[in-house]
Amino acid sequence: MGSKLTSRSTDYSKWYNELVVKADLAENSAVRGCMVIKPYGYAIWEKMQNELDKMFKETGHENAYFPLFVPKSLFEAEEKNAEGFAKECAVVTHYRLKTDPDNPGKLIVDPNAKLEEELVVRPTSEAIIWNTYRGWVQSYRDLPIKVNQWANVVRWEMRTRLFLRTAEFLWQEGHTAHATKQEALEETLQMQEVYADFAENFMAMPVVKGVKSESERFAGADDTYTIEALMQDGKALQAGTSHFLGQNFAKAFDVKYTSKEGKQEHVWSTSWGVSTRLIGGLIMTHSDDLGLVLPPKLAPIQVAIVPIYRTEEQLEAISVKVNEISSQLKAKGISVKFDDRDTYKPGWKFAEYELKGVPVRVAIGARDLENGTLEIARRDTLEKKSYQQEEAVEVIEALLHEIQENLLTKALGYRKEHTTVVDSFEEFKEVIENKGGFVSAHWDGTEETEDKIKEITKATIRCIPLDTKEEEGVCVFTGKPSNKRVLFAKAY
């Protein structure tokens, strides 16, 4: 526990970094830019994985596993993809260490164990996977291929932050192959929808579904579909992307199929991914100056029960009651932790569960036993109230639903308040600088304008929302004609 968190208003970035470490989610490691995900943080990731994996399987995907390494010659095959990732990739050049002849006890790279061809540690797996798919696809009968992989990837980022941007991160990457453009496009949109559904209904994090401008596209994609969330400090977070890859990888890796009509055709493809970055988004959507606030559906512990007692006899009597309530909760699939440690005081435990974002906290003391009561506190609003013991299970179950709902409603409210429609560049700058959030503005569609706006304001086009309506207007920056608004924001 230790000292209090820096408040969000004092320094949002410092608050975030402190919170991640103090709530035992993750920490920096001895390897530059790589994190250790601690058990409490990993438990959140496991919950995310379980739900997403179910959704992937329900939409007809299977899991598989492809090599960590990509031989350089495959890595460079799809030119744009290679160009996009070459600047920040870890490269294996040797396969052995040997004792340093000048310094026994120390090891050096063995110059006699140089690889004939260097291996890139995968920053993403299109290359190795499309090289594999070539062997899997002959006829239209072999399509579609709908495969997902849970894996680690490495991108040698220069500025890293726990969960948000790390040199190594965990993710899933779906890679699908289709006979037609139409089917691949549908898959791309379906997976964006799956991500949006997960973000809103499990993370309680509202997202805007949109498509990226060309400059923000995935290297090698024809189009990148995205879900964009808004953090409490007014900055946007790209939370998941689904790429329509056209025939780019099929052409680079010569993946063709024989159609029903007997013609040779290149395959169409998609890829899509979300990563441990989602945990950063989860934190920055809901948490407060006391610590984490976790939506019940992803909280590793949903209910923490703290006994308040002086004597061993009191603790025993309380335990009997608590075990009764716990087992009823567990039977309903609710996770409960009864914290009867005698090494910490109740006040310390209350603060601990606030810091860790446990949605519901129950306190029960000797006096409660006499009265048949207990105290239930909710983490999101910090309200607490006394209830009869016999209604506890029902109240807690309802409360968990209510907290899940409330977090989404609150986040939706925040986003609504922080989405501003602007029609002049003065207003644009003023909003970006002082209020933050999404700015909905007309743009002339050129990369040049996009770059200039970014240079001046640090805001980028987060996406062209899918539900944007056609609307006559003029670009806020150049005054040139535009027929729809796009969303700008500063972003993580």
Place this chain on the structure above:
Amino acid sequence: MGSKLTSRSTDYSKWYNELVVKADLAENSAVRGCMVIKPYGYAIWEKMQNELDKMFKETGHENAYFPLFVPKSLFEAEEKNAEGFAKECAVVTHYRLKTDPDNPGKLIVDPNAKLEEELVVRPTSEAIIWNTYRGWVQSYRDLPIKVNQWANVVRWEMRTRLFLRTAEFLWQEGHTAHATKQEALEETLQMQEVYADFAENFMAMPVVKGVKSESERFAGADDTYTIEALMQDGKALQAGTSHFLGQNFAKAFDVKYTSKEGKQEHVWSTSWGVSTRLIGGLIMTHSDDLGLVLPPKLAPIQVAIVPIYRTEEQLEAISVKVNEISSQLKAKGISVKFDDRDTYKPGWKFAEYELKGVPVRVAIGARDLENGTLEIARRDTLEKKSYQQEEAVEVIEALLHEIQENLLTKALGYRKEHTTVVDSFEEFKEVIENKGGFVSAHWDGTEETEDKIKEITKATIRCIPLDTKEEEGVCVFTGKPSNKRVLFAKAY
């Protein structure tokens, strides 16, 4: 599908390689020694993971994630461990590629992006984890730490085989820290027991629990506990290991705690792991010349249903019946695949499900509809029999249990037949050469004798079984006195 498998008696090794590829479990990749685990093979791994993960959590462990890379200076800190793995590790030396100035479109390693310190791709994670644990442990209150990680690791093996020995493989590695030697020893044994339980009750693969001789110990361990299985060709497979690491890593990484008495003590530790190698063991324990034989508890598809029909009307009528039975099976947690593809004939499908090791196959035709019957075939014995449709669910449920039992019984029988007690070296050689299997023999306890026996026979000491009884005897090789028998075998 394609052509028939090589038979086991013709060439066991060839049979294995063909089976892994033809049954769609895995294939070699473009990266030397690294495999692609295909969806059907990965589905088996997922089932294994689920069960093991449950067992780890039930025994009080939590999951976490540590970096893929180990800085060279940490890697070399525990001397024996470093020595053991330095010879076969992948080393990252650079963090960027750039366009080849002599050959645009090609990439080369950027000499200006050399890492200050080389990074070893983890062959095992003791070093990076113990460097982390130093920050987690101050007092006895912080102990025990019982953490597991599901991860990929890389060992630059020269001779690789799908699942059995690959340069990259998937595994779990548990790493625990304890206040006392006793507690660490108990943990080591507990995890060996968990592995044995999993092997026998889920994989239907009987194992001998034992301890390794010094020469076969994990590099950095004080003792390595193992589970050893016997494959159908008489060779042993080390299927899982649990290491008592003493204070070796705590000393190398200076991990100390303050005891209740206020003294500074080094922590005691264990590590334990099983890997995708288990899939190789599963295959070689049960499968036959027709293909895989999978124990129902780990089979991705437990029941395959094949309709036999001429007309669309017949298929429709069959489908109605099948859907009824399927939904009853699914309600019991049994996985069912109704294969109504019209692109393949029933005979082809029968062979396909035999190849893929589906435990129970159901066939139902137009005539069956009239008679209210169906045919149920079991993969393990290849028996088939006609049943009334209304008894199908009950019969199948019972059959799945029976198959699971039968596979274990059969494997136990094979092992019993192939475990030979010998008292002379002539007999030893003769058994190892002609019959194979485990040889139980007296050994004088020296590495020298172990090495010589290996040189002559290729057999190694698989383990000193935990249940070995004290027994006066003489070493089969040197005639020196020995007080217990150990198990020898040729091994994978």
